[in-house]
Amino acid sequence: MKKAGFGICIAALTGILAACGTEETTSVSEEEPLRILATTSQVGDMVNDIGGEYVEVETLMGPGVDPHLYQPTQEDIGKLANADIIFYNGLNLEGNMQEVFDNVGSETTAVPVAENIPEDMLQTEADSDSTDPHVWFDPDMWSYTADAVTEELSSLNTENGEYYEQQGEAYKNMLTELDTYAEEELGRIPDESRVLVTAHDAFGYFGSAYDLEVEGLQGLSTDSEYSVRDVDNIVNLLVEREIGAVFVESSVSGRSINAIIEGAARQDHEVEVGGELYSDAMGDAGTEEGTYEGMFRHNIDTIAGSLQ
Numbered sequence: 001m002k003k004a005g006f007g008i009c010i011a012a013l014t015g016i017l018a019a020c021g022t023e024e025t026t027s028v029s030e031e032e033p034l035r036i037l038a039t040t041s042q043v044g045d046m047v048n049d050i051g052g053e054y055v056e057v058e059t060l061m062g063p064g065v066d067p068h069l070y071q072p073t074q075e076d077i078g079k080l081a082n083a084d085i086i087f088y089n090g091l092n093l094e095g096n097m098q099e100v101f102d103n104v105g106s107e108t109t110a111v112p113v114a115e116n117i118p119e120d121m122l123q124t125e126a127d128s129d130s131t132d133p134h135v136w137f138d139p140d141m142w143s144y145t146a147d148a149v150t151e152e153l154s155s156l157n158t159e160n161g162e163y164y165e166q167q168g169e170a171y172k173n174m175l176t177e178l179d180t181y182a183e184e185e186l187g188r189i190p191d192e193s194r195v196l197v198t199a200h201d202a203f204g205y206f207g208s209a210y211d212l213e214v215e216g217l218q219g220l221s222t223d224s225e226y227s228v229r230d231v232d233n234i235v236n237l238l239v240e241r242e243i244g245a246v247f248v249e250s251s252v253s254g255r256s257i258n259a260i261i262e263g264a265a266r267q268d269h270e271v272e273v274g275g276e277l278y279s280d281a282m283g284d285a286g287t288e289e290g291t292y293e294g295m296f297r298h299n300i301d302t303i304a305g306s307l308q
């Protein structure tokens, strides 16, 4: 491994070790980390947290990228083929990639983490039978995906199994704390204001978990169209319930949300953008919102702050 080799060479220069990079040095840090490829940033962040020092994670879909519409490039396909493990969300979130996952070579394992969630916890869209893939918005459900990651890393790298177990437990403790925070903060929203309107239906599990009525203009996938009638239905709901805020999503165009705001204005009902939520992508790397925990807290604070 490059990093360990560099350290040894420095030591050699200062005379502590006679040889540079000989086989005598067998510390754990010299092991090659597992090469992981993750599709969404939510999955990548989790694998990084659980795999820690023993994994090298590359995430295909960065900030603002919509997984429903994502088309893998030739370069991506090369990366997928070279990974030790591919972790992806599954449940058809990465709609254009399934064929690639099905055809990775026998050297690579492709794991759809969301498919480790018990089936009776999953929800389907009323008129299409499509399963809702946005499972990361219920920490309780997401904890099952952490189990899938822990199990897979441990089975491929048994000697560090105990480490992965501990990291997986720590990750799930973080999820429990996040859930408590969400319960407390969102619990303050008055009953009549508990309506969350967004561009697409990414918050179904979130709404079920925290008792919010959720309306997305587009369906479960951003590749679905919406009609004037869909806009009117949401506008009428906002007017009737006197809801004054709707939310834009970082990975979806704001055009549809503007149609709602303009429609409400024509009925003399003022609606504002309550803020930007992270739905299918997270924030920039290196910022709070560039982590799963940070983006979740951002959403909670934005929603609780605007629906009062």
Ligand SMILES: [Zn+2]
Binding pocket: 068, 134, 200, 201, 202, 220, 221, 222, 279, 280
């Ligand atoms: Zn989505």
